[in-house]
Amino acid sequence: MSVTTVQPAADAHASAPARRRLHPRWPLMTPALLVTAIGIIGPFVILVGYSVKLLGDDVSGSRFGFYSEVLGDSFYRGIFWRSIKLSVWLVGATLLFAYPLAVIITRARGWRRTLLLYATITPLLTNIVVRTLGWLVLLSDQGILNSWLGWIDPSLERRFLGTEFGLLLSLVHIALPLMVLPMLTTIESLDPTHREAAMICGAHPVVAWWRVTLPALAPGLIAGCTLVFVLGMSSLITPAMLGRGRMYMVSTLLVRQIGTLNWGRAAAIALLLFAVVLLVVGAMQRLGSSSAAGGRAARSTVPLGRRPIGTLLAYLNRLGPSTRLVRIVRPVFVTGIVAYLLLPLAVVLKSSFDPSTTLRAGWNGFTLDWYREALDPDRYLPSALLSLRLAVLAVLIGLAIAIPASIGIARGDFPGRRAIIAFLMSPLLLPHAALAVGFVLFFLFLGTDPSFQRVLFAHLVVCLPYMVRVLVSALESVDPSLEEAARAAGASPATTLRKVTLPMIKPGIFAAVLFGFLTSFDEATVGVLVAASGTPTLPVKIFSDLQVQYTPVAAAVSGLLIVLVLAVILPLERWVGLMAPRNES
Amino acid sequence: MSAETTAAPATSAAATTAPATTAAGAGAATPAAAEDFLALCPAETAPDSLTIAIWGSHEEAIGEEMAGFTELTGVDIEWHVDGTPDRLVKLNAERGAPTIDLAVLPVNEISTLLDNGVIDPKDDRVPNSDLLVDVAAGVPGGWGTSQIQFAIAYNPDQVTEAPDAWLDLLDPAYAGHVSLSNVPGSGGYAPLAMFARESGGSDADLVPAIEMVGDVVDDIVAFTDQAQATIQMFDTGELWLAPAIAGTMLQYQQDGGNIELAIPATGGPIGMNVGVIPAGNPDADCALALLGWYLGPEVQAKYAETLHYTPVNTAVEIPADLVVFPADQSTAVAIDWAAIQERSDEYADLWARTVGG
Numbered sequence: 027m028s029v030t031t032v033q034p035a036a037d038a039h040a041s042a043p044a045r046r047r048l049h050p051r052w053p054l055m056t057p058a059l060l061v062t063a064i065g066i067i068g069p070f071v072i073l074v075g076y077s078v079k080l081l082g083d084d085v086s087g088s089r090f091g092f093y094s095e096v097l098g099d100s101f102y103r104g105i106f107w108r109s110i111k112l113s114v115w116l117v118g119a120t121l122l123f124a125y126p127l128a129v130i131i132t133r134a135r136g137w138r139r140t141l142l143l144y145a146t147i148t149p150l151l152t153n154i155v156v157r158t159l160g161w162l163v164l165l166s167d168q169g170i171l172n173s174w175l176g177w178i179d180p181s182l183e184r185r186f187l188g189t190e191f192g193l194l195l196s197l198v199h200i201a202l203p204l205m206v207l208p209m210l211t212t213i214e215s216l217d218p219t220h221r222e223a224a225m226i227c228g229a230h231p232v233v234a235w236w237r238v239t240l241p242a243l244a245p246g247l248i249a250g251c252t253l254v255f256v257l258g259m260s261s262l263i264t265p266a267m268l269g270r271g272r273m274y275m276v277s278t279l280l281v282r283q284i285g286t287l288n289w290g291r292a293a294a295i296a297l298l299l300f301a302v303v304l305l306v307v308g309a310m311q312r313l314g315s316s317s318a319a320g321g322r323a324a325r326s327t328v329p330l331g332r333r334p335i336g337t338l339l340a341y342l343n344r345l346g347p348s349t350r351l352v353r354i355v356r357p358v359f360v361t362g363i364v365a366y367l368l369l370p371l372a373v374v375l376k377s378s379f380d381p382s383t384t385l386r387a388g389w390n391g392f393t394l395d396w397y398r399e400a401l402d403p404d405r406y407l408p409s410a411l412l413s414l415r416l417a418v419l420a421v422l423i424g425l426a427i428a429i430p431a432s433i434g435i436a437r438g439d440f441p442g443r444r445a446i447i448a449f450l451m452s453p454l455l456l457p458h459a460a461l462a463v464g465f466v467l468f469f470l471f472l473g474t475d476p477s478f479q480r481v482l483f484a485h486l487v488v489c490l491p492y493m494v495r496v497l498v499s500a501l502e503s504v505d506p507s508l509e510e511a512a513r514a515a516g517a518s519p520a521t522t523l524r525k526v527t528l529p530m531i532k533p534g535i536f537a538a539v540l541f542g543f544l545t546s547f548d549e550a551t552v553g554v555l556v557a558a559s560g561t562p563t564l565p566v567k568i569f570s571d572l573q574v575q576y577t578p579v580a581a582a583v584s585g586l587l588i589v590l591v592l593a594v595i596l597p598l599e600r601w602v603g604l605m606a607p608r609n610e611s
Numbered sequence: 612m613s614a615e616t617t618a619a620p621a622t623s624a625a626a627t628t629a630p631a632t633t634a635a636g637a638g639a640a641t642p643a644a645a646e647d648f649l650a651l652c653p654a655e656t657a658p659d660s661l662t663i664a665i666w667g668s669h670e671e672a673i674g675e676e677m678a679g680f681t682e683l684t685g686v687d688i689e690w691h692v693d694g695t696p697d698r699l700v701k702l703n704a705e706r707g708a709p710t711i712d713l714a715v716l717p718v719n720e721i722s723t724l725l726d727n728g729v730i731d732p733k734d735d736r737v738p739n740s741d742l743l744v745d746v747a748a749g750v751p752g753g754w755g756t757s758q759i760q761f762a763i764a765y766n767p768d769q770v771t772e773a774p775d776a777w778l779d780l781l782d783p784a785y786a787g788h789v790s791l792s793n794v795p796g797s798g799g800y801a802p803l804a805m806f807a808r809e810s811g812g813s814d815a816d817l818v819p820a821i822e823m824v825g826d827v828v829d830d831i832v833a834f835t836d837q838a839q840a841t842i843q844m845f846d847t848g849e850l851w852l853a854p855a856i857a858g859t860m861l862q863y864q865q866d867g868g869n870i871e872l873a874i875p876a877t878g879g880p881i882g883m884n885v886g887v888i889p890a891g892n893p894d895a896d897c898a899l900a901l902l903g904w905y906l907g908p909e910v911q912a913k914y915a916e917t918l919h920y921t922p923v924n925t926a927v928e929i930p931a932d933l934v935v936f937p938a939d940q941s942t943a944v945a946i947d948w949a950a951i952q953e954r955s956d957e958y959a960d961l962w963a964r965t966v967g968g
Contacts, residue, residue: 570667
């Protein structure tokens with residue numbers, strides 16, 4: 027039986043609930059708003075001041091001279107366009123692999139699920155410079171990838187470094203966990219019976235997915251796309267190293283202007299970048315909100331046959347499901363994606379046991395010397411402990427702030443809701459290099475001395491957007507009627523939170539903790555400028571050492587971090603079931 | 612971020628002959644005594660700690676030798692590690708209220724900092740400053756703390772004759788196998804200055820040199836700020852020639868890297884790190900004492916041993932079997948860094964359009 031109309035997703039799918047209209051829950055959101063306001067408004071105002079020549083030494087010429095310089099110059103415009111294009115490609119390429127991977131993870135059980143999950147998050151566990159060096163080994167002309175291609179057919183060998191394809195290949199590697207983790211909660215929240223009902227009524231699986239599943243996936247999809255787009259626009263080290271120094275992005279321009287003390291022009295570039303990212307993220311947010319509320323589907327009661335896509339879907343409905351194809355493709359996909367996720371890290375880990383002092387593909391022996399150096403109490407250990415302390419505190423404080431704020435946002439539909447989300451995301455949208463300069467000048471203006479608290483605050487400001495973004499999408503994906511039922515049964519708000527809400531968003535909390543921890547642990551740009559003297563944080567230490575000479579100790583540090591995180595998460599996950607399927611919780 | 616780079620100071624004009632950089636004169640000079648340091652930093656007014664801003668791994672290289680200052684004065688040393696751009700940003704942002712007591716920077720950056728009032732003018736009370744070689748003592752705004760030399764590193768299997776001109780880096784015969792350092796940064800300016808000189812130009816105008824790079828930009832395999840990226844490319848065989856800090860590449864060679872180092876007939880540019888005291892430092896006198904300790908023979912000898920820097924202190928005796936750069940003073944070439952720095956914005960902009968457009 028062919029299906030010519032499909033019920034709107036809002037009616038058919040309880041996992042995309044209609045949002046109740048509530049007044050803003052300001053007490054829940056105020057701490058997060060306050061942290062963000064202090065952390066972003068001061069630096070933002072300073073950047074604006076420099077960009078319009080109210081601050082700084084260069085005050086000659088037109089007030090908006092820096093903006094007209096940048097916008098009127100085809101070179102700068104070309105760099106902006108290149109960054110936007112790369113970021114859009116990055117989102118598309120990541121989505122292509124992230125969605126099926128997320129689905130496969132949610133359907134896996136036991137050790138397979140654990141393996142896939144950890145393979146997905148391991149790119150986040152390696153220092154960015156060390157990880158990029160691993161990609162250099164893989165993608166160089168005489169690298170591992172070309173050696174494999176040459177073994178198949180010498181004509182397949184090609185240049186990857188210095189090309190957009192090579193750059194995309196490495197960026198998708200780090201973007202995948204940013205896309206997959208927010209989607210996991212959303213996918214877990216889907217009620218499979220709705221899609222099954224559509225298929226029983228004759229809808230082809232693709233049609234059922236398009237009409238029923240996709241709108242419900244919107245919160246997680248949009249969250250992931252937002253994080254990945256921002257990653258693409260702010261990416262600096264990877265394009266510099268893998269682009270061979272010839273692929274200038276907006277962040278490259280920005281950092282060079284900052285380094286040559288042209289802060290006015292740097293501020294103008296940073297604010298233009300902020301505006302572009304804000305526009306795109308805002309558009310994605312609007313798209314996601316409409317889809318999640320079923321607004322677009324609710325308006326769509328037109329029979330399929332009246333639109334080209336409907337013709338295609340109607341054709342598909344007449345086809346049988348290709349389960350045999352799926353059975354062949356799935357294991358190939360899983361093997362390929364796991365290899366892709368783990369190969370650069372395997373290069374890094376191999377280097378950590380290799381006695382040679384450069385990253386080499388071949389086997390050159392075995393040593394534990396680099397690990398001994400990494401654990402040297404006078405070398406990297408103090409920095410590692412400082413970074414660990416900062417990350418743990420940033421995550422704990424961040425969770426305490428982000429969870430109530432996310433509840434206030436996700437369970438409300440008040441005027442200005444989107445603006446509040448955008449405001450809370452704003453530290454993410456402003457390039458860290460510009461934010462760092464703004465922070466230094468802002469702290470000087472406040473007259474604060476360098477201190478651990480100052481660094482912790484800076485880390486909290488950069489972590490909070492990730493945590494809020496992930497938690498909001500997690501909350502939007504779960505049915506609030508369960509909370510309402512608990513309240514109706516007499517449970518207090520605290521009991522409802524503890525026994526209903528938090529368990530339902532466990533995967534979201536896991537993702538928020540992971541993102542928050544790793545963002546803080548790997549943060550160097552802001553920290554190097556606002557830090558107190560004395561022990562530097564670990565990424566600052568590693569990056570600073572690597573500028574002088576390569577040392578495999580950095581690879582050993584990455585190896586230790588991978589082991590540490592897995593050693594903590596593995597038993598926690600198995601015990602608490604952080605990422606267990608909902609029906610196994 | 613630019614790699615650690617240093618440069619010879621501009622004196623009165625661009626020098627084309629080797630400056631006086633001799634750093635071996637054992638027994639001829641007497642290092643500063645303890646009293647000299649304590650006179651500047653007496654216990655009753657000394658702070659609890661002083662902060663040095665410097666590149667990573669220097670703390671490990673000279674930490675033990677610097678600990679002697681703490682033993683003498685009771686003042687702890689805090690290390691603030693970062694890259695050159697971050698250090699410049701921090702110094703400028705904190706102008707007048709510095710959190711750094713002593714900063715070590717490439718010499719090409721010093722003139723701008725002095726002109727903008729970010730650092731104090733030079734103070735002759737620095738202990739050991741009377742023992743410095745002329746080129747280190749002649750830096751306005753600071754004291755040279757170490758010397759390096761730029762050379763051309765090359766793969767002897769692919770480049771069978773050692774390059775004898777800096778312009779060999781732009782030779783089409785090596786297309787696709789050469790990397791250059793980025794601009795701004797003295798690692799990028801050094802070869803450009805030599806391109807200019809070998810083409811009949813001067814350090815005062817690097818535009819023609821940048822345009823020469825533009826003519827062959829597609830033949831350059833990489834423009835990099837980091838030594839480890841260059842080493843990586845040599846290791847994979849992708850790179851045949853690259854300008855580099857000779858001491859850094861010597862370490863790679865000693866670790867088994869298949870490279871040789873060549874200083875062309877026109878010479879190897881000299882670089883220098885310089886110690887400066889940020890303006891407005893309430894502990895400036897103690898910072899001067901710290902700088903004096905940094906210039907002392909123990910630290911200088913350790914730099915020569917670990918990073919192959921030529922000591923600036925004439926009281927340091929270099930062991931016969933230790934290679935430092937410049938090893939042969941006749942190959943040392945002084946670059947007019949002040950002239951280059953005056954047009955650095957123009958060069959950085961032109962470079963970005965040439966390379967990154």
